[in-house]
Amino acid sequence: MEVCNTTYGNNGWLGIASIWASGNHITQASVKLNDTYFNTATYNTTAWRNLVMCQEVGHVFGLAHQDEAFNNPNLGTCMDYTNSPNSNQHPNAHDYDQLETIYAHLDSTTTIANSTASAAHPPAMQNMDFTEPGTWGKLVATNNNGNGEFYVQDFGNGHRVITHVFWVPGEKRGKPDHHDEH
Numbered sequence: 001m002e003v004c005n006t007t008y009g010n011n012g013w014l015g016i017a018s019i020w021a022s023g024n025h026i027t028q029a030s031v032k033l034n035d036t037y038f039n040t041a042t043y044n045t046t047a048w049r050n051l052v053m054c055q056e057v058g059h060v061f062g063l064a065h066q067d068e069a070f071n072n073p074n075l076g077t078c079m080d081y082t083n084s085p086n087s088n089q090h091p092n093a094h095d096y097d098q099l100e101t102i103y104a105h106l107d108s109t110t111t112i113a114n115s116t117a118s119a120a121h122p123p124a125m126q127n128m129d130f131t132e133p134g135t136w137g138k139l140v141a142t143n144n145n146g147n148g149e150f151y152v153q154d155f156g157n158g159h160r161v162i163t164h165v166f167w168v169p170g171e172k173r174g175k176p177d178h179h180d181e182h
């Protein structure tokens with residue numbers, strides 16, 4: 001996993017996590033934090049930085065959102081969207097329980113140090129920069145207010161890149177058109 005921050009521009013997102021997957025395994029990932037917004041008074045706080053960083057890194061490990069409404073009480077986890085992140089800066093016990101479940105399965109062969117796993121991805125998948133919405137592929141999930149959506153760019157044979165987007169509250173834009181609205 002590579003975690004980066006820079007001024008990615010007024011593109012509507014605070015953070016994105018791009019997850020390269022092959023079959024049932026995550027092979028590599030990147031997390032991008034957008035300083036264009038974290039340089040502004042609203043988001044230039046430790047709590048906002050921790051919320052978004054922790055949530056995007058959590059997605060890479062396989063964690064999902066525990067709650068996707070901004071206005072309800074915090075659950076004490078960064079996997080809970082909120083307008084007031086002070087108490088949502090870190091994982092909670094449920095997140096750790098989920099990790100134990102996710103990683104309890106056994107493979108028939110070791111995948112540790114298997115650098116060929118990512119090398120086997122199609123070149124287009126390996127070399128693509130997934131910063132721009134047009135590269136994210138198909139929107140595969142939404143919740144009631146659209147905050148839980150993620151995208152899948154399918155490269156065939158189980159190779160795909162999954163992109164989780166943490167939109168700036170109230171500033172969602174730049175996302176591809178889709179026709180599966182509720």
Ligand SMILES: [Zn+2]
Nearest residue numbers: 055164165166
């Ligand atoms: Zn998220």
